[in-house]
Amino acid sequence: MSRRFDEFLIDVKPQREWGWLVITYLFLGGAAAGLFLVALYIGHAWAEGLGLLLLVLATFLLLLDLGRPGRFWRAFFRPMTSWISRGCYFITFLVLLGAADVWLGLASTAPEPLATLVKAGAALAAVAVMVYTGFVLSPSPAIPFWNSTFFPVIFFAYSLLAGIDFLILASPLLPPPPIELAPLEKAQFGLALFCLVLVVSHVSVMSRSAVAARKSIELLTRGRWAVLFLGGVIGVGLVLPLLVAGPVLWRSSVPAMFAFTATLALLRLFGDYLFRFLVIRAGLYDPLL
Amino acid sequence: MARYGMVIDLNSCIGCNACTIACKAEHATPAGIFWAKVLEKEVGKFPAARRVFLPVLCNHCQKPACMEVCPTGATYKRGDGIVLIDYDQCIGCRSCMEACPYAARSFYDGNGAYYPGFTTPYETMRQDFAEGVVMKCTFCADRVDQGLDPACVQTCPTECRIFGDLEDPESKVSQLIAQKKARPLLPEKGLEPSVFYVGG
Amino acid sequence: MASPTEDVLVHTICDMCFAACGIIAHRRNGVVVKIDGDPNCPASAGKICAKGQAGLIGLYDPSRVKVPLIRTNPTKGIGVDPRWKEISWDEALDLLTEKLKKVREDDPRKLVISTFDQVALSYFIRPIWAIAFGTPNADWAGYFCGNYLHASMYLTNGAFHSDFDLDHCNYVILLGNQQGFMAGLNATVMARKMAEARRRGLKVVVVDPVGTNAAAKADEWVPIRPGTDGALILSMINVLLNEIGCYDSDFLASRTNAPYLVDAGGSYLKIDGKPLVWDECTDQAVPFDEEGAVVALEGSFVVGEIACKPAFQKLKEHVASYSPEKAASITTIPAATIRRIAREFGEAARIGSTITIDGQALPYRPVAVNIYRGAGAHKHGTHTALAVQILNMVVGAFYVPGGHRGPNLVGPDGLWKPGETKEGLITPPSAIGHGARYYDFEDRVPEDLGLSELFPISTNRSPMYQMNLSHPGKFPLPYKPEILIVCRRNLMMNNTNPGEVAEMLRSIPYVVSFATHLDETAEFADLVLPEAYYLERFDLFPNRPSHTMSQATGYFYWGVRQPVVRPVGEARRWIDVMLELAERLGFLADVYKMFNVKWGLKDPYKLDPSRRYTMDELYDRWCKSLFGPERGIEWFKSHGYHKLRRKPQENYPGPFLKARFPIYFENMLRAKQSVAKVAVKLGQKWDTSDYKALPEWKPCPAYENGAPPYDLYVVNFKIPFHALSFTTENPWLNDLAERNPYAYKILINSATARRKGIGDGEEIWVESEAGRVKGTAKLTECIHPEVVGIAGVFGSWAEGKPVAKGKGVHFNTLLPLNMKRIDPISSGVDSCIRVKVTPAA
């Protein structure tokens, strides 16, 4: 039995329906697609495979979250209006084309035009998977904190960031070709900077928006979530890695590169997860009167 | 084709919650789930303070956000504007709940019986919802189809809930909306609700 | 029983509260699937409240008592398991018959009956069964209900309850009640009419320490310090009489005893029993009923050496001491507000105006002050209620269109009408007053638990039952009660501190409870008998056309409550069981003879004392005797209601009556002497100072105490979707109450709470001299800063009420029962007390 005792009050109310399963999906799904994308870019079939594996795992979490998982296939029925429905297609395309590309990449016997076609398709699908969750949130009329055009972009950026971090962490385990860390770390510096700009601008926009949105920002900057948001997402997840990496990055390649970048990667992943967590938990409805 | 709607007179509503329970009785809604609610808040400081009552239900929006995000088509709108959920199609993804600004929807976890460890004959007969789906006010579509008023309207002791056809200029709802400056909740959300409020 | 496709509608009557609204129960394949209002019922008109809607789920409560139970654990106590053993009805009744037989032979007065079952109480038990058995002790109901009000109604007009004419009223002051907001009597029709009236512009002023549902909708909420309403009302009268000279002299002169000449001692001047008035044409005193006399309301006169004044002059002088400034310091209501409201009230009364209804021109006084539980339920509450009646009379808003009135002073086609004393004053119709004697007193030593002769000006002496049982010997009674039969009364929860009540119940050798649930009181029973739920029952005329049925319904009407489904288990209607007991004890014939008289059964419907009738047959004869052969019980079962549209003289009897409404109560002075004598005979030092010819405001104990840390008042209020402790086991209503911001909480003014370091939602203790309760603080702006509020009758603890158990806060725990806190006139208990409020760390 539901125990929501604020149900009968006219007030700003938190969204409660989406919990850690959805949050983890947002994080993992995005990261998986991101990982696939870079892997595709640097042409590393095994890494691509790893990305797909993560994606399947993430999608499984999403299934668990359904009230009636047995009927999941019905979710494909409304692509013309529902971003969730569209997402189902993006994920499917990515898995199929991605798998094809991996297979081609390993067997590497495919005729050029077909292979490029598959790659192009898979790349597109990957980008779609990275951004569509942003579109699930941003049009929401219910939760002002979510309806911002920033989200698709932020989610893309964060997904790529996380994808690369996963690649960095996985690099020692992956079969050849070996993975060049220096360029990745440089990319991350740019990405993290980009995320920082986006997040800060989102916050500043929202703090001038509807009642509930302002309350959300208050939660994140002064209220219940302030420590996690300012300390975790901004501090540990973005600023710290930037400060640490910044000075050393452009000096001729640093020794013991892996341990160094891996640590930064972990910090950023932590921040990314927290970000997805807070975006969902700080979602508030406007009061009805 | 009619377009059904409701007008609620906030001056007359006394917060008795007859509507709340009438809805529960009519639809055997599960324990802890209310399709009709009477929200409250206080305004002002003592002694110039008072409580405010706001009866709410699904607004049967003309542009239902819930329907737009529904990936399965379980949520649909009838020709007469009534927004319904097909429990056989719903997968319980709850995106509709995220999308509805009016908190009109509830997720049913399958524990519907009111007496711990006992399901009454009434519940056995009337609670025919599948577990794991989302539910909400149906505007009493079944009653309306028989030409009856919704249960909450029928019982309202102050007669402050009026139901009718918004497209018929002669209907009491249309009249009220025309005369008194009726407004929906959160019009800025652009969902074009079919439930309007006057007074208050 | 049910064919697989059964789908039927049954006309019956709700019993989730006393309003007895007509309902239609929808039964499908033997299961009740919905309850709707019965559009044909003049009260509900098809619209019923949350409680009525919720009734059906309670029918299927698995915790209902289904078979007779006998206690096997001799020790009784709160939380002590009675170790119930199931027995058969035969065993149970044999046992009970045995017990009752002994008591009846020994001294029938040793049987005590407590019920608030309106049908049983009004038609069967109090007027008939108990009398036939031989006990006067069958009137044990609420302690702070209408106790204070009813006496004031009997005194001033003769009706029992109080409401006002919502069809015409333009300005109403709700003094400590929520009439019209889904509380009070006839809750649904009053709510509907109130809404209509407010839509047409009725102004509602709610005087209440708590910002209730009524206050929420009022045009003006006037928070008042508890127990001070008398000062407010007397001050308003003062403003009207002495400051702005606004009063209805015609009404006062011709329809009240205002002109009666009163001597220095307060007694009427009389000639052969007739009070005198001063005739200004002939400048002499004449009998009050002298034709063509122009009577004086004011001035002072000398009649044969005796200095005297009209009662009205006395009243004017009496209220002069209640200046708004003085009242302000007592009530916390600003003097300016008191003056304004008094003026608004006086102006809205449109003194002198008339309105034509059904072709008859009647006085039109569209204002009323309505008092009920809250303002009355204090020591000296009878005075407050009398002041309210006087305020209504001063502007002539009494039993005329738009004004104050009580239900059914005059019956359908004169079936009953008020009486008249030789002094020309009105008395209750026999159909209502059942034996109230407010004008001639007997200083006999009382022999009933209510101590009638010690409380002559009262309608119900329930608190004295407990007083006598708790303190045997305090008042000498020639017997000691041995058996208590309880039905539909929660003595443990609804009265005063349950610890005290438990002690009292333990002291009664044998307790029998007819119950739907093993409630807090049944836990003290030796024998529990399963009672049928209202949807399983057969009752006639639940809304009493004499006492409770509001004129607001527009009709006199008679309806039937009939079973919608078979009773669960072996549950039976207790009336039926009581009649079977009468048969077993051999006095059924007497009961039947009394039915013939009390129900006025005409031939050929008179009962034959030598026969045994079923409830069906009894009711059938009653119906046919009243309405003729074609209106038998079967007709009622299928049609629901027999209705008679009310005529103006039934709705507004004031102008049609000869008997006068007193604004001055000379009989109180005689009552005083009688009570003093009785007290002496009982060996009591007795305070008779409340027996006064004119009402005063006197501080109640709570007002006088208030020394820190007991610095706050606690009051209690009803909420629209629960009735007493009655509905608390209903899971739908509980579900609602749990989500309501106030129902299960302790209301405290935000500023007060902050001062005490209490935050919203924090656990707090509320402690009085009698006990303490713990609960969740609800900080609110909608309550007087000196007051904490606790709603309803919550905080159940009975194992047999698993839904209600532990939900909400039990107000009555805070109330002690002692003479210091009892209204000396009505015997009502003061329901407000000082408390200490502390955080429950």
Ligand SMILES: Nc1nc2c(c(=O)[nH]1)N[C@H]1C(S)=C(S)[C@@H](COP(=O)(O)OP(=O)(O)OC[C@H]3O[C@@H](n4cnc5c(=O)[nH]c(N)nc54)[C@H](O)[C@@H]3O)O[C@H]1N2
């Ligand atoms: N919904 C519902 N309806 C009911 C009942 C029920 O339990 N629930 N019970 C039925 C019964 S038995 C009865 S007797 C009637 C009673 O009907 P009402 O008397 O109309 O109902 P209450 O809410 O008890 O009204 C008492 C009010 O007085 C306020 N009050 C307390 N102390 C004071 C005071 O000193 N001065 C003033 N001015 N106000 C004060 C309380 O805050 C409360 O709001 O209702 C009947 N109808």
Ligand SMILES: Nc1nc2c(c(=O)[nH]1)N[C@H]1C(S)=C(S)[C@@H](COP(=O)(O)OP(=O)(O)OC[C@H]3O[C@@H](n4cnc5c(=O)[nH]c(N)nc54)[C@H](O)[C@@H]3O)O[C@H]1N2
């Ligand atoms: N705190 C608080 N105390 C109050 C009041 C209040 O508002 N608040 N109100 C006061 C007033 S106005 C009054 S009139 C008194 C009323 O006092 P009571 O008459 O004692 O009121 P109830 O709480 O209705 O108790 C009725 C009991 O009968 C049981 N019952 C329910 N249905 C049936 C049935 O069908 N058959 C039988 N046999 N039993 C049944 C219920 O379980 C309940 O225990 O309380 C007074 N005390």
Ligand code: SF4
């Ligand atoms: S039933 Fe009518 S009056 Fe009562 S709360 Fe609902 S809308 Fe308001």
Ligand code: SF4
């Ligand atoms: S109120 Fe909410 S649930 Fe109802 S139609 Fe509008 S969006 Fe959908």
Ligand code: SF4
């Ligand atoms: S929960 Fe059901 S109704 Fe709501 S969006 Fe998902 S599928 Fe549609």
Ligand code: SF4
């Ligand atoms: S219209 Fe019907 S379903 Fe909707 S709230 Fe009213 S009673 Fe419930």
Ligand code: SF4
């Ligand atoms: S007012 Fe009383 S009798 Fe009428 S429906 Fe409500 S609970 Fe039943």
Ligand SMILES: [Mo]
């Ligand atoms: Mo009462």
